[in-house]
Amino acid sequence: MSEARIDTPQVHTHSQAEATHIDNMKFAMWLFLASEVVLFAVMIALFVVFRVNNPERVHEVHEAAGILLVSANTFLLLSSSWTMVMGLRAIQNNEQQSLIRWIGMTALLGLLFVGLQYVEYNTLSAEGITLYGDEFGMRFYAPTALHGAHVIVGVLWALWVVYRGSKGAYNNGKYLGVEIFGLYWHFVDVVWIVLFTMIYLV
Amino acid sequence: MTDEIKREEPTPIDPNNPPQSIAEQDSKTIRELRADPVPVEEMPAEAKQVLASEPHAEKVARAAAEDVLNKPIEAVEDAVNAIDRETRPTTPAAAHAPTHNRNETHVFGRVIPLPLYTVVFITLAIITIVEVIIAEVFPEGIFKTVPLVVLSLGKAVMVVLFYMHLREDSRVFAFALILPLLIALVSAIFLLSVPITGY
Numbered sequence: 001m002s003e004a005r006i007d008t009p010q011v012h013t014h015s016q017a018e019a020t021h022i023d024n025m026k027f028a029m030w031l032f033l034a035s036e037v038v039l040f041a042v043m044i045a046l047f048v049v050f051r052v053n054n055p056e057r058v059h060e061v062h063e064a065a066g067i068l069l070v071s072a073n074t075f076l077l078l079s080s081s082w083t084m085v086m087g088l089r090a091i092q093n094n095e096q097q098s099l100i101r102w103i104g105m106t107a108l109l110g111l112l113f114v115g116l117q118y119v120e121y122n123t124l125s126a127e128g129i130t131l132y133g134d135e136f137g138m139r140f141y142a143p144t145a146l147h148g149a150h151v152i153v154g155v156l157w158a159l160w161v162v163y164r165g166s167k168g169a170y171n172n173g174k175y176l177g178v179e180i181f182g183l184y185w186h187f188v189d190v191v192w193i194v195l196f197t198m199i200y201l202v
Numbered sequence: 203m204t205d206e207i208k209r210e211e212p213t214p215i216d217p218n219n220p221p222q223s224i225a226e227q228d229s230k231t232i233r234e235l236r237a238d239p240v241p242v243e244e245m246p247a248e249a250k251q252v253l254a255s256e257p258h259a260e261k262v263a264r265a266a267a268e269d270v271l272n273k274p275i276e277a278v279e280d281a282v283n284a285i286d287r288e289t290r291p292t293t294p295a296a297a298h299a300p301t302h303n304r305n306e307t308h309v310f311g312r313v314i315p316l317p318l319y320t321v322v323f324i325t326l327a328i329i330t331i332v333e334v335i336i337a338e339v340f341p342e343g344i345f346k347t348v349p350l351v352v353l354s355l356g357k358a359v360m361v362v363l364f365y366m367h368l369r370e371d372s373r374v375f376a377f378a379l380i381l382p383l384l385i386a387l388v389s390a391i392f393l394l395s396v397p398i399t400g401y
Contacts, residue, residue: 027374034378041386049393055342071334078330082323085365089319186365190358197354201337202347 029180033187036150040191043143044198050139051202057136062200064127065120070200073116074192077151080109081189084182091165094172100165103178106185107158110151117148143195150188157181233279322364329353 051058087102121141124130131137161181164170170178242250256264307314307321314321333353340346363369368376 026371030375030378034382037379037382038386041383042389045386045390045393048390052394059342067334067338071330074330075327078323078326081361081365082319085319086317089317183366186361189365190361193354193357193361197333197350201333201350201354 023176025176025180026183029183033183036187036191039146040143040194043146044194047139047143047199050135051198054136057134061124061129061136061140064129065124065200067200069116069120069123070196073113073120074196076109076113076116077189077192080106080113081186083109084185088175088178088182091170091175091178092172096165096168096170099170099178100162103158103161103165107155107162110155110158110185114148114151114155117144117151140199144199147188147191147195150191154181154185154188157184233276318364322360326357326360329357 083102083105087099087106090096090098090102129137129140131141158181161178164177242253245253305315305317307316307318309321316324333350336346336349336353340349362379368379
């Protein structure tokens with residue numbers, strides 16, 4: 001007589017799988033972001049120390065730069081983060097054309113951000129605030145320019161995702177590439193959120 | 203042939219009193235079922251008699267006592283119903299869909315007819331406008347710095363939790379942010395404690 005046995009199927013809900021399984025690529029991205037956190041945090045700390053010790057110089061720069069341009073730039077980057085997640089949402093719903101549109105928009109907004117930053121740098125240098133002008137220069141340009149470089153890399157990466165998307169590389173079961181780019185892009189946004197407040201507002 | 207199976211005729215549906223569908227019964231909470239009063243004409247004779255013989259004052263007192271006694275029962279019911287509503291999947295697809303892919307967002311018990319990502323974006327935009335206003339209007343000092351720093355950290359946390367999905371992803375990733383931030387914070391405090399001229 002054969003053994004009567006009922007095999008209970010291994011049921012894993014989505015959330016269980018997410019809670020226990022760590023994707024290697026995703027973890028690698030987070031580790032990279034951890035190193036970026038150190039880099040930017042040190043630069044922000046250097047600026048804050050300068051800000052505490054030389055409030056009048058920072059105030060002068062704030063007067064010269066004006067808040068309108070940077071605020072517009074902040075909105076561009078916030079919007080690009082939104083279009084990014086909407087793109088991820090689209091591909092999770094298997095809407096490939098929608099993914100291409102959203103990520104394309106992300107790239108465009110990132111490009112506009114870099115363009116406005118160029119305008120801002122021009123304005124500042126016309127006011128005499130330059131890289132080697134005084135102690136302020138490097139403390140201001142190093143973090144903002146490094147952030148700008150990250151945005152440029154992000155724009156190129158976004159275009160790559162758009163290209164891969166147009167080749168049909170992603171679908172609702174395979175979107176890790178989009179997700180990892182999203183992590184990078186949102187991190188760049190987070191850095192700007194902190195930079196914007198610490199450098200331009202406080 | 204006599205061994206024909208005699209099928210039982212299905213009970214005819216009374217058009218004046220159609221049976222409730224299972225879904226309809228299922229959608230009722232225990233309290234709603236409990237509150238469904240039995241009409242007097244359907245009560246057994248003994249119950250009718252008791253009902254008629256009870257003095258009015260006693261009836262009122264009994265109702266009041268029942269109300270008090272019902273409170274803890276209702277509290278437990280509410281909790282059970284809330285858990286039940288949250289955990290009951292409507293379809294297998296709905297059970298697996300991530301929350302951020304729904305077309306509505308629940309914020310403090312309100313339902314907003316926008317995806318979570320859009321609600322987060324609008325919140326971030328509003329906080330940014332508030333920040334700019336604070337920066338322009340408030341005089342220099344702690345009352346300007348502290349709200350600005352708190353608001354910007356709040357924004358950063360929102361992006362990390364909702365856009366980078368840390369809220370539902372592995373907690374391990376949180377350490378990738380918290381650990382270097384702690385190191386940077388300690389370094390910053392050290393730098394701030396060093397006099398401008400150095401040691």
